[in-house]
Amino acid sequence: LWGQAREELQKIVGADSFSTWIEPLRLTGVSEGTATIACPTRFLSDWVSRHYSEDILKVLDRIEGPVQRLSFETRAQTARRAAAPAKRVNTPRPAANDDMAAPLDSRFTFENFIVGKPNELAHAAARRVAEGGPVTFNPLFLYGGVGLGKTHLMHAIAREIQTRQPEARVLYLSAEQFMYRFVQALRERTVMDFKELFRTVSVLMVDDVQFIAGKDSTQEEFFHTFNTLVDQGKQIVISADRAPGEIKDLEERIKSRLQCGLVVDLHPTDYELRLGILQSKTDAFRMQYPGLQIAPGVLEFLAHRITSNVRVLEGALQRLFAFASLMGREITLDMTQECLADILRANDRKVSIEEIQRKVAEHYNIRLADMIGPKRIRVVARPRQIAMYLAKQMTSRSLPEIGRRFGGRDHTTIMHGVKKIEELRSADHSLAEDIDLLRRLLEA
Numbered sequence: 001l002w003g004q005a006r007e008e009l010q011k012i013v014g015a016d017s018f019s020t021w022i023e024p025l026r027l028t029g030v031s032e033g034t035a036t037i038a039c040p041t042r043f044l045s046d047w048v049s050r051h052y053s054e055d056i057l058k059v060l061d062r063i064e065g066p067v068q069r070l071s072f073e074t075r076a077q078t079a080r081r082a083a084a085p086a087k088r089v090n091t092p093r094p095a096a097n098d099d100m101a102a103p104l105d106s107r108f109t110f111e112n113f114i115v116g117k118p119n120e121l122a123h124a125a126a127r128r129v130a131e132g133g134p135v136t137f138n139p140l141f142l143y144g145g146v147g148l149g150k151t152h153l154m155h156a157i158a159r160e161i162q163t164r165q166p167e168a169r170v171l172y173l174s175a176e177q178f179m180y181r182f183v184q185a186l187r188e189r190t191v192m193d194f195k196e197l198f199r200t201v202s203v204l205m206v207d208d209v210q211f212i213a214g215k216d217s218t219q220e221e222f223f224h225t226f227n228t229l230v231d232q233g234k235q236i237v238i239s240a241d242r243a244p245g246e247i248k249d250l251e252e253r254i255k256s257r258l259q260c261g262l263v264v265d266l267h268p269t270d271y272e273l274r275l276g277i278l279q280s281k282t283d284a285f286r287m288q289y290p291g292l293q294i295a296p297g298v299l300e301f302l303a304h305r306i307t308s309n310v311r312v313l314e315g316a317l318q319r320l321f322a323f324a325s326l327m328g329r330e331i332t333l334d335m336t337q338e339c340l341a342d343i344l345r346a347n348d349r350k351v352s353i354e355e356i357q358r359k360v361a362e363h364y365n366i367r368l369a370d371m372i373g374p375k376r377i378r379v380v381a382r383p384r385q386i387a388m389y390l391a392k393q394m395t396s397r398s399l400p401e402i403g404r405r406f407g408g409r410d411h412t413t414i415m416h417g418v419k420k421i422e423e424l425r426s427a428d429h430s431l432a433e434d435i436d437l438l439r440r441l442l443e444a
């Protein structure tokens with residue numbers, strides 16, 4: 001039956017995408033509405049679950065009987081079953097008008113891209129290129145660390161150009177796919193066709209170009225393709241994980257050509273940008289999980305604590321929503337810490353409780369000893385509660401552990417302190433500002 005499913009999938013996704021993405025898959029079983037699919041690599045399973053879940057589900061559901069979910073297993077980790085929930089909101093489709101093109105993710109649009117200080121330049125440049133007109137920045141070279149939105153912007157550009165100029169041939173693909181196609185053309189002796197195809201596009205977009213570093217014949221071909229297109233005044237957009245000059249094993253002449261247009265980088269996210277992204281993703285998740293409540297402070301907590309990259313941030317939020325809907329409970333700070341313990345640990349900025357106590361004491365001009373001492377007067381007790389609150393927010397210590405460091409207080413005392421500050425915070429604007437300031441000081 002997988003054979004029949006494969007035939008149908010090939011019709012849906014086209015021969016090229018089929019051979020790249022679907023052909024290597026095997027159906028290993030269907031039970032209780034979940035179809036398990038074996039993939040040779042993690043990369044492949046990520047890609048397929050992101051881009052083809054909907055198609056595979058549809059076909060399997062028709063052929064195999066009721067199938068609601070897909071579970072991808074990589075050969076290396078066959079035991080670990082990671083259920084990939086079907087994406088129902090969108091159906092990503094290849095938008096570029098070419099078999100060679102990689103499919104575009106329909107969520108990666110300009111509308112869905114949150115702009116902040118760290119990415120405003122890259123965003124503005126991407127917009128400008130997407131709006132067309134005389135080719136100004138050629139090539140546009142976008143670079144930045146993993147998960148900062150390079151691929152998102154590339155897809156957004158491709159989609160926008162395609163919408164504005166339906167007749168334009170926009171070719172978006174990863175450098176890896178470029179190489180794969182090139183090697184295939186060499187093997188099948190169709191290099192002339194390959195050259196022809198690339199040299200007749202109106203816009204060429206190559207993602208993660210650092211991949212071709214050290215791959216000599218692919219670099220050579222890329223260089224010629226690049227030059228031909230630039231000479232014809234065609235737009236080129238490239239992304240990489242670092243600046244052109246810093247890509248090792250990339251030929252000098254390629255480096256210098258890559259630098260002759262506009263080179264812009266996506267900086268690591270800051271707190272405001274992360275919060276903005278979380279808010280927008282939360283709105284999207286609310287449609288998917290109607291009725292779910294989020295306690296105040298949870299998004300702020302995540303924006304403070306998960307700083308590695310946007311993909312991790314998104315994954316955390318996704319997990320949180322899935323967990324909360326499963327439990328049928330509101331998303332609280334406690335639940336967040338429990339459910340995301342592993343991610344939070346990995347992102348731990350290693351602020352110690354002692355540092356928090358010291359900074360807070362300094363700020364409110366009280367003695368450090370009063371942080372752990374018994375005094376109950378407000379001028380001492382309130383800063384102490386703020387320190388408890390910050391300890392809970394900024395470290396992954398449990399309430400009993402925090403209690404121990406506040407002079408052996410009981411965990412319920414800590415909980416009470418944290419709650420108190422949470423309440424005050426939403427009512428008292430200047431207290432909220434104070435806390436934000438302290439947090440910044442501690443993070444610096």
Ligand code: ADP
Pocket residue numbers: 107108112113114115119144145146147148149150151152153277310311314
């Ligand atoms: P990169 O290609 O730089 O590694 P991606 O473009 O794949 O990163 O981004 C990783 C994830 O983070 C994607 O789901 C993307 O939509 C999301 N993302 C990154 N930056 C932003 C942003 N500024 N606004 C909204 N989503 C973003």
Ligand code: MG
Pocket residue numbers: 150151152207208
């Ligand atoms: Mg990318």
